[in-house]
Amino acid sequence: MFFLPAGCLILALFILFLPIFFVLAILQLITFGFETLGISPEITILILFLMLVGSLVNIPLTKRRLVYSEKSNFFGFFKETKISGEGIFINLGGGVIPFLLSIYFLSKVPLEPVLIAAILMIVVCNFYSRVVPGRGISIPLLIPPVFSVFFALILSPQFVAPTAFISGVFGILIGADILNLRKVQRLSPSFLSIGGAGVFDGIFLVGIVSAILAGIL
Numbered sequence: 001m002f003f004l005p006a007g008c009l010i011l012a013l014f015i016l017f018l019p020i021f022f023v024l025a026i027l028q029l030i031t032f033g034f035e036t037l038g039i040s041p042e043i044t045i046l047i048l049f050l051m052l053v054g055s056l057v058n059i060p061l062t063k064r065r066l067v068y069s070e071k072s073n074f075f076g077f078f079k080e081t082k083i084s085g086e087g088i089f090i091n092l093g094g095g096v097i098p099f100l101l102s103i104y105f106l107s108k109v110p111l112e113p114v115l116i117a118a119i120l121m122i123v124v125c126n127f128y129s130r131v132v133p134g135r136g137i138s139i140p141l142l143i144p145p146v147f148s149v150f151f152a153l154i155l156s157p158q159f160v161a162p163t164a165f166i167s168g169v170f171g172i173l174i175g176a177d178i179l180n181l182r183k184v185q186r187l188s189p190s191f192l193s194i195g196g197a198g199v200f201d202g203i204f205l206v207g208i209v210s211a212i213l214a215g216i217l
Helices: 006-036 041-054 092-106 111-128 143-155 157-187 197-216
Strands: 058-060 065-073 078-091 130-132 136-138 191-194
Touching (some): 058 092, 078 092, 092 157, 092 197, 130 157, 157 191, 157 197
Antiparallel strands (some): 065 078
């Protein structure tokens, strides 16, 4: 009978549980970071959960119009009716919640450097955003967190985390989404969710990076 040495077994268990430990460590750092910004760990977990779940919820901003289309299957013998919605929406997890958090953080930071950082982020996000037909607006995942942190370090080194969060959120929502509304309606006149689809990942990552910075700095 073959027995694994205890050291090998411990090493295997360590490798197996290492990703879990890493996630827990990051989560601990995030909750600590938000706590330094005046948000308790319990509320932090709730916010992250609501952002993830809220990414599935889109609130209509304009009158919703249903579009019916038919698709033929099996050489035209069967027809499938597809119903899709057209209009402008705002995503709960990627639009409403980050916006409200940004308003809250605005009361804790100097206004001038944050506004400058936000304007710069609007320009950057507008430059890098692209309209993808059938999907909406897309922006490279790392652009918002990298540039928001860069501008925050330069313009507001004493308030890096909240400045990065505010500028990142407003940069994406205004620069990537709102300023591209006409282009989306012209190229892909259907469903547009502000803060959703192709930009939600960027907003969520901005929040994570900002919280980590708050926990480190």
